[in-house]
Amino acid sequence: MPPARSAPAPGPLVYRVAMPNPASHEYEVEMLVPALPGREEATIAFPAWAPGSYMVRDFVRHLTGLKVSDAAGRALPPARVVRLDKQRWRIASGGRPFRVRYRIFAFEATVRTSFLDESHAYWNGTSLFFFVEGELGRPCQVTVALPDPRWRVATALPPVSRQRHTFAATDFDELCDAPFEIGTHALHAFNVGRTRFELALYGRTNADPARLLDILRRVVTATGKIFGGFPFRRYLFIVHALPVGSGGLEHRASVTMDVAGLSFEDETGYIRFADLAAHEFFHAWNVKRIHDAALGTSRRGDPEKVPAPSPDGLRSAKPSSVHGLDYTQENYTRLLWLFEGCTDYLAHVIILRAGVTCERQFYKMIAEDWPRYATRPGRNETSLEELSFEAWVKQYKPSENFTNRAVSYYEKGLWTAMALDLELRLATDGTRGLPEMFRWLWNEFGRAGRPIADADVRAAAAAIAGRSLGRFFDRYVRGTSELPLPALLGRAGLDLQARADWDESVRPPAERDPVKSGRARAWSGLTLQAERTIVRNVVPRSPAWRAGLTFNDEIVAVEDARVTAATFAKRIADHRPGARVRVAYFRRDELREARLTLAESPERRLTVAVDPHAGARAKAVRAGWLGVRG
Ligand SMILES: [Zn+2]
Numbered sequence: 001m002p003p004a005r006s007a008p009a010p011g012p013l014v015y016r017v018a019m020p021n022p023a024s025h026e027y028e029v030e031m032l033v034p035a036l037p038g039r040e041e042a043t044i045a046f047p048a049w050a051p052g053s054y055m056v057r058d059f060v061r062h063l064t065g066l067k068v069s070d071a072a073g074r075a076l077p078p079a080r081v082v083r084l085d086k087q088r089w090r091i092a093s094g095g096r097p098f099r100v101r102y103r104i105f106a107f108e109a110t111v112r113t114s115f116l117d118e119s120h121a122y123w124n125g126t127s128l129f130f131f132v133e134g135e136l137g138r139p140c141q142v143t144v145a146l147p148d149p150r151w152r153v154a155t156a157l158p159p160v161s162r163q164r165h166t167f168a169a170t171d172f173d174e175l176c177d178a179p180f181e182i183g184t185h186a187l188h189a190f191n192v193g194r195t196r197f198e199l200a201l202y203g204r205t206n207a208d209p210a211r212l213l214d215i216l217r218r219v220v221t222a223t224g225k226i227f228g229g230f231p232f233r234r235y236l237f238i239v240h241a242l243p244v245g246s247g248g249l250e251h252r253a254s255v256t257m258d259v260a261g262l263s264f265e266d267e268t269g270y271i272r273f274a275d276l277a278a279h280e281f282f283h284a285w286n287v288k289r290i291h292d293a294a295l296g297t298s299r300r301g302d303p304e305k306v307p308a309p310s311p312d313g314l315r316s317a318k319p320s321s322v323h324g325l326d327y328t329q330e331n332y333t334r335l336l337w338l339f340e341g342c343t344d345y346l347a348h349v350i351i352l353r354a355g356v357t358c359e360r361q362f363y364k365m366i367a368e369d370w371p372r373y374a375t376r377p378g379r380n381e382t383s384l385e386e387l388s389f390e391a392w393v394k395q396y397k398p399s400e401n402f403t404n405r406a407v408s409y410y411e412k413g414l415w416t417a418m419a420l421d422l423e424l425r426l427a428t429d430g431t432r433g434l435p436e437m438f439r440w441l442w443n444e445f446g447r448a449g450r451p452i453a454d455a456d457v458r459a460a461a462a463a464i465a466g467r468s469l470g471r472f473f474d475r476y477v478r479g480t481s482e483l484p485l486p487a488l489l490g491r492a493g494l495d496l497q498a499r500a501d502w503d504e505s506v507r508p509p510a511e512r513d514p515v516k517s518g519r520a521r522a523w524s525g526l527t528l529q530a531e532r533t534i535v536r537n538v539v540p541r542s543p544a545w546r547a548g549l550t551f552n553d554e555i556v557a558v559e560d561a562r563v564t565a566a567t568f569a570k571r572i573a574d575h576r577p578g579a580r581v582r583v584a585y586f587r588r589d590e591l592r593e594a595r596l597t598l599a600e601s602p603e604r605r606l607t608v609a610v611d612p613h614a615g616a617r618a619k620a621v622r623a624g625w626l627g628v629r630g
Contacts, residue, residue: 018145047126047327055396111249120183125176154200156254203241205261218354250283278347287339293451336388341413430624493614523601
């Protein structure tokens, strides 16, 4: 159907962001709402959460000085501006244009919030912008008033021609899905095919920018190969080099990554950067385009196929029922294990395939991280689907016993993803695996903007394996069975050896130390805080649990010897498993004593090596899985 070009496009929501005094950490924001014919009243609402970070944050708590006026600037009488709840106001505008002005205090330096000081300005849209209920599909425009002529703007939004520092978004989703970095950041760029990649780098870092660019180029190339190209013409990496790294937040055509700026003194810093970049970039497909209806819109994923104007001229017209995402409250999905766990796992595969890491480093990751997961008391208490669903109240608001009754869907999702990859490879003689499953999901759903449901993931796995993997999903995604990862790795030609710290048989005689190994045996089941002797966790049914110790107890002595956070484990190690040990502690300022019967430590070290006796099938699985030979 040919578009009706004569119909007028709806007027955009026009935002203006000023920061006249960056040292105050306050943005001055204005939203001009155009005429809404036929709507006597309009409700403006402030987002409560940031897509990609599943926790209600109530960004409205940073808002002050709200003023509503007509288009000419005359304040509306109080009776026409009624606050409905913590984040919504009803404006009796009579359908005429109106102006909303407010300040946002921005002093939280994370990827999902906003920050402003003399060195730079950063915002993630949901912490800065009101929307108008029922008008989420309306185009938006934002103009930035710079406080300093030397500052510049980096964002994935396209600039509006002939309007200074002005950018356009097709709708509110896109406005919020394009963070802004403003200041004197360094700007780098490179091309892969016809797609332009930019890096806006803020902050103090000892990283070599050329090395960062090389890593980004490798990561995007390897990821593009999985999907057969890029679903955008331009992609922006915003990287904040800060004292402490805190992760990234994915967007459709950009990302913000907060990294530890001075952590590039050895290879580890670069590998961590590559891993984070690969994770976030994979999200450009997985969750931003391959999405659950509850977490996205129905916009198409392909740049060649942007929605044609509908007959009434609305460029991004979509029925409100299709608009799955609600900015004011929790949005539930059972697929976060897929969106985050598979992404975490495939980031390791991508940086290996990209040549940033090598095969041995991949095995080292398994050797170091799997035993940590495999001894988490809560790993089989809650299913991955349930962990995903209750992320809003558990993962981001963990209670003291989270570790004992639950586990992160990132961590469990990563190992389940590896197991699924291996199951797929075993079914296909190594030729197809999890990357191919995501390409299938992209081709069947993401590319067309169709949301996925749980059953579609099962269908994708079946399409790749050539048979149903329903049992796998029932046991490890919907159920809580122990993941058989060591056995699967064995079938992929890897030899896994778990060893206790006191087992000296594998050490050459010259490196043996019977005193040291003897002290590695005793175990209390207590975890203390890093700095103080406050109990952070007690493993269920461990010696400390049986002795009645619990969260927040303050340990002061073991067998009458004073302990610190650094010496507690040493004083426990003075004893053998089976010994009864007196532990003095304060509970709510009252001095008490517990008697622990120490157990043998369940902790093991794992080594992962290529099995020289592996058969041809195992070799094929490993070759297809990691792209390695031999
Ligand atoms: Zn993620």
